[in-house]
Amino acid sequence: MTLAQARENCAEQMKFVSQGLDPRKMEAVKSVLVDHIDNPTINDCIEYWFKNYCLPRRDKPAEIKLRITSCLRTLWAKQYVSIMDKTHFSAMFKAMNDKSIEKGRGKGFSFNAIIEIRSALRFCVRQGFIDNTQFEALRPGDFASDYDVREHYLSIQECKLIWAHVDELNITDRNKIILRCAMVFGCRISELCSAKKTDFDLKAMLFTTQRENTKGALHSIIRPIPNDLLADLQYMKEQSPSFKHMFPNRDGDYPANSSSVSQISKACHQEIEGVAPFRMHDLRRTISTHLTDAGCPLQFTEKLLGHKMKGVLAIYNKSPMLDGLTEWVNRWVIMLKGE
Structure with missing residues (x-):
């Protein structure tokens, strides 16, 4: 310490003394590094x-x-x-x-x-x-208006038309399979785009959305995979064997771009007669509405969509409810196929 620095340090210590404070008892406060700007913008x-x-x-x-x-x-x-x-x-x-x-x-x-x-x-x-x-x-x-709450959902007839004509759409095989998965699982598009191949256990027939890939990163989501998706998912796993992501970007082993995937719905209503314009997120509202109308208990639709359970259920009930979910997912696929 130079003499000038000593004088400066002494002056700082004397400020505490003048307030009746012992500088030796200020070490904890002085040890904290504080981001300080005199006049922040x-x-x-x-x-x-x-x-x-x-x-x-x-x-x-x-x-x-x-x-x-x-x-x-x-x-x-x-x-x-x-x-x-x-x-x-x-x-x-x-x-x-x-x-x-x-x-x-x-x-x-x-x-x-x-x-x-x-x-x-x-x-x-x-x-x-x-x-x-x-x-x-x-x-x-x-000063500004919030987004309008969307209420749109697809009719059962529209769902059947899309399911029956997926293979005829002028989109990539990857996007066709993403469309089928979105229709069956009711998951967010971002959950599919960020999914790894390891998230799809085709033997146990389970699709797990890892906690970090969910909205709010609150909890992981486990969904049963129906038989009708197994061949598609196996096909995707066999593509680009060295890649980790299930639905990779066209430029490499990166998550599929959600903005480009969201255009899948545009192809549906432009190429399939009888399908009105919709957004991919509307598929979540669609599956929840039609399963509820079919008698599905609310806790199963909420689990399928990945919503956080409320009240006492949120604290104590950690069951993935796989038996019930499997039954209703299979029923939903039957409804999509019009059987």
């Missing part, structure tokens, strides 16, 4: 939240951050948070919605972006990175 807050919360704890953190930054105008990103009041935060949120509309984003995009940036600011307040809470009184719904 909105962008500083986003980066702090991304590094310390979003990156280690959220699914697809880069996409979440991009949602915010793609709506945030540069002049607001550079703004010091300490001098902003409700009027300024209101103007920033309104500008985020306006930019989203200018870019042609769908309804609800900016609504979720505002939710996320409020979450980032709240985290910064909790961690002591900022102390301005003026934004708390504002609500996303004051």
